[in-house]
Amino acid sequence: MKLTGAEILCETLEHLGVKEIFGYPGGAILPVYDALGKSKLHHILVRHEQGATHMADGYARASGGVGVAMATSGPGATNMVTGIATAMLDSSPVVCITGQVGSKLLGSDAFQEIDITGITMPITKHNVVVSRAEDIARTVREAFVIAKSGRPGPVLVDITKDAQQASAEFDWDKCTPKLPPKRRRASYDKAEFDRAIELLNSSKRPLILAGHGIMISGAMKAFADFVHAGHFPVAMTLLGIGAFPANDPLNLGMMGMHGEAWVNHAIQEADLLIAVGMRFDDRVTGDLRTYAKSAKKIHIEIDRAEINKNVKVDAALVGDAREVLEALEPHMEKTARPDWHARIKEMQGDSAVRDIQSLPDTGHLYAAHVINDLWKETNGDAIVVTDVGQHQMWEAQYYHHNKPRTLITSGGLGTMGFALPAAIGAKFAKPDADVWVVVGDGGFQMTMSELATIVQEKIKINIAIINNGYLGMVRQWQEFFYDKRYVATPLVAPDFAALANAFGIRGERITARADVVPTIRSARECKESVLIDFRVEQEDSVYPMVPAGASLHEMIRRPNNPLVETSAEP
Amino acid sequence: MQTLVAYVENKPGVLNRVSSLARRLAINIDSLTVGPTENEEIARMTIVAHTDAKGAHRLEASLEKLVDVLLAENISDRSLLERDLALIKVAADQQSRPHLMDLLKVFRGRVVDVAPDSLIVEVSGTVDKIDGLLEVLRPYGVLEMARTGRIAMTRGGDLLQPPNDAVEPEAAAKS
Numbered sequence: 001m002k003l004t005g006a007e008i009l010c011e012t013l014e015h016l017g018v019k020e021i022f023g024y025p026g027g028a029i030l031p032v033y034d035a036l037g038k039s040k041l042h043h044i045l046v047r048h049e050q051g052a053t054h055m056a057d058g059y060a061r062a063s064g065g066v067g068v069a070m071a072t073s074g075p076g077a078t079n080m081v082t083g084i085a086t087a088m089l090d091s092s093p094v095v096c097i098t099g100q101v102g103s104k105l106l107g108s109d110a111f112q113e114i115d116i117t118g119i120t121m122p123i124t125k126h127n128v129v130v131s132r133a134e135d136i137a138r139t140v141r142e143a144f145v146i147a148k149s150g151r152p153g154p155v156l157v158d159i160t161k162d163a164q165q166a167s168a169e170f171d172w173d174k175c176t177p178k179l180p181p182k183r184r185r186a187s188y189d190k191a192e193f194d195r196a197i198e199l200l201n202s203s204k205r206p207l208i209l210a211g212h213g214i215m216i217s218g219a220m221k222a223f224a225d226f227v228h229a230g231h232f233p234v235a236m237t238l239l240g241i242g243a244f245p246a247n248d249p250l251n252l253g254m255m256g257m258h259g260e261a262w263v264n265h266a267i268q269e270a271d272l273l274i275a276v277g278m279r280f281d282d283r284v285t286g287d288l289r290t291y292a293k294s295a296k297k298i299h300i301e302i303d304r305a306e307i308n309k310n311v312k313v314d315a316a317l318v319g320d321a322r323e324v325l326e327a328l329e330p331h332m333e334k335t336a337r338p339d340w341h342a343r344i345k346e347m348q349g350d351s352a353v354r355d356i357q358s359l360p361d362t363g364h365l366y367a368a369h370v371i372n373d374l375w376k377e378t379n380g381d382a383i384v385v386t387d388v389g390q391h392q393m394w395e396a397q398y399y400h401h402n403k404p405r406t407l408i409t410s411g412g413l414g415t416m417g418f419a420l421p422a423a424i425g426a427k428f429a430k431p432d433a434d435v436w437v438v439v440g441d442g443g444f445q446m447t448m449s450e451l452a453t454i455v456q457e458k459i460k461i462n463i464a465i466i467n468n469g470y471l472g473m474v475r476q477w478q479e480f481f482y483d484k485r486y487v488a489t490p491l492v493a494p495d496f497a498a499l500a501n502a503f504g505i506r507g508e509r510i511t512a513r514a515d516v517v518p519t520i521r522s523a524r525e526c527k528e529s530v531l532i533d534f535r536v537e538q539e540d541s542v543y544p545m546v547p548a549g550a551s552l553h554e555m556i557r558r559p560n561n562p563l564v565e566t567s568a569e570p
Numbered sequence: 571m572q573t574l575v576a577y578v579e580n581k582p583g584v585l586n587r588v589s590s591l592a593r594r595l596a597i598n599i600d601s602l603t604v605g606p607t608e609n610e611e612i613a614r615m616t617i618v619a620h621t622d623a624k625g626a627h628r629l630e631a632s633l634e635k636l637v638d639v640l641l642a643e644n645i646s647d648r649s650l651l652e653r654d655l656a657l658i659k660v661a662a663d664q665q666s667r668p669h670l671m672d673l674l675k676v677f678r679g680r681v682v683d684v685a686p687d688s689l690i691v692e693v694s695g696t697v698d699k700i701d702g703l704l705e706v707l708r709p710y711g712v713l714e715m716a717r718t719g720r721i722a723m724t725r726g727g728d729l730l731q732p733p734n735d736a737v738e739p740e741a742a743a744k745s
Binding site (some may be wrong): 081108117118121122125126145151179180182184185303304305307308309 | 578583586587590591594627628631632634636637638640641682732733734736
């Protein structure tokens with residue numbers, strides 16, 4: 001069948017199971033848009049190409065599949081850069097398709113010509129320029145394979161305009177991916193595996209560090225079986241949240257800079273850390289020189305480049321988390337380790353059972369209240385998409401996720417402006433899910449133009465703005481480390497409720513604690529999107545906090561405050 | 571200094587990916603040579619980098635994550651042969667020429683071009699040997715020099731060949 005390159009692209013995407021494309025048209029991608037109009041693909045018109053990449057990312061994270069973003073050449077492509085880097089740092093499978101000037105114009109500084117493959121080389125898993133129609137199908141199929149396999153990541157395919165316009169033969173069966181032959185490395189030898197088992201079964205104070213890799217691998221069941229077989233306590237990374245139910249008694253909560261105090265203390269006291277699909281990011285380790293000094297370490301990780309990168313490990317099992325965990329599980333001896341579990345309980349104190357909602361109402365509205373109420377009202381079943389900053393950490397602390405892929409957040413790159421567009425992507429991936437955006441007043445203003453996308457697409461998303469009038473996390477650092485010199489953090493915002501109305505979205509403003517639950521309820525009942533502007537305490541801080549570069553056990557704790565912290569003093 | 575060998579796809583942009591990766595990892599490359607192999611679709615690189623064993627592991631593993639890199643191996647600790655080739659243009663007049671010739675014999679250098687006031691010497695060997703020759707040539711006046719950078723190969727039966735079996739795409743991207 002003879003088709004134009006643009007038609008081949010659409011056919012290929014349909015064959016790959018793509019339903020939605022998030023994009024923005026322009027000159028160099030116009031032939032593709034013309035073909036899109038005739039295809040079954042649904043195109044979501046974004047308001048900025050950064051939004052398109054975040055949507056594709058949110059779609060990928062919520063669905064476990066590949067998200068597709070599209071843009072024209074030049075500024076369209078460069079606007080994608082932040083979204084691509086976000087996906088790269090969080091191992092999210094996104095395929096970006098950009099138009100490029102005609103191949104004869106390449107290198108001539110033509111209108112809207114930019115070397116986007118050069119620009120995105122360090123922030124994509126792979127990228128490629130296609131300048132012949134006959135190469136489009138195979139290249140796009142390869143892009144999907146690369147994006148999804150192993151440690152996932154974004155792939156950019158830059159297609160010249162003449163390749164979109166030229167005609168070529170299209171035969172799905174003949175355009176199979178043809179990737180370079182790679183060396184197959186043995187994942188680990190038997191000695192390494194035996195050493196890991198020996199460490200696991202002889203440990204008195206083991207602790208599992210559970211990361212995003214568990215979800216990517218689809219290892220949730222294997223992980224739970226492994227945890228229960230060895231009766232291991234589990235600490236979560238930010239992106240690992242959801243991989244293991246929060247209501248499992250062995251789940252201790254989040255680790256790291258704003259992790260639970262008892263979790264960080266448990267890491268420092270452990271004699272064995274079992275890291276699964278996580279990369280010992282500086283936000284979870286604190287000072288490496290003092291990190292888990294008394295612990296041996298086992299690292300289960302698909303990416304060999306992560307082994308011994310930050311933390312030297314005693315046994316490295318390179319491979320898919322599910323396969324490795326399934327291989328280990330039968331060898332686990334169920335040890336009760338009562339002393340260790342009792343010690344963790346002791347560190348935890350009564351904080352886990354203390355309910356922040358039962359505290360006397362001081363008349364103040366704290367972000368933690370809002371998020372805790374949201375958790376209760378949604379039965380913990382919502383897909384929560386957060387932005388970056390204080391509200392993100394409060395979400396991780398106060399919304400308890402039992403299911404995988406229900407917390408979508410930018411961890412590695414920490415991209416403000418991520419939440420709203422990523423939530424739109426998540427909604428397309430899971431149309432029946434209750435999708436909530438939890439976002440600060442700063443980050444929301446970065447990408448709030450995507451409200452128009454919500455309206456145009458007639459989708460239902462609830463938006464909770466945690467509005468404290470500051471760039472809160474930066475303000476917190478200024479409070480702690482710069483003597484409260486609040487430079488460039490006080491933030492003027494529009495009337496968000498009125499703004500929502502202007503877009504055609506219902507807007508609410510909440511200042512009192514008593515109104516939180518009724519408003520969340522009515523937002524959930526509303527068939528259309530609702531934006532709620534929660535005016536919360538302005539100078540509240542996230543506790544505990546491990547200052548950047550400090551040891552993990554050196555946490556700044558919440559001072560005497562009506563709001564009880566999440567953790568008790570050990 | 572660490573020595574790595576990599577087999578890569580012989581196509582445009584791959585050298586850029588490899589060098590860009592080293593830059594991103596903040597690893598300074600001392601020399602990088604690329605040349606064809608028996609298979610015209612595959613090129614072989616020898617990368618000599620200013621880093622320690624940990625950095626070399628990271629470079630090696632990160633290189634193998636690039637789609638176009640078929641194999642990367644740190645061979646620093648293996649028994650290996652390294653060669654560097656240099657062309658050195660040295661000032662030489664009637665008087666100094668015989669002395670230079672004697673020196674070159676010791677270093678097994680060859681004169682490949684002679685002009686009234688200079689000659690071009692070709693010498694290959696280890697970096698140390700070429701550095702040694704340079705040192706003794708300097709008093710005569712080194713006018714110009716071109717060096718290839720190191721190529722390296724492990725000795726004997728320790729083979730490092732490009733993978734040639736057609737791997738399933740899923741497995742390829744996974745490994």
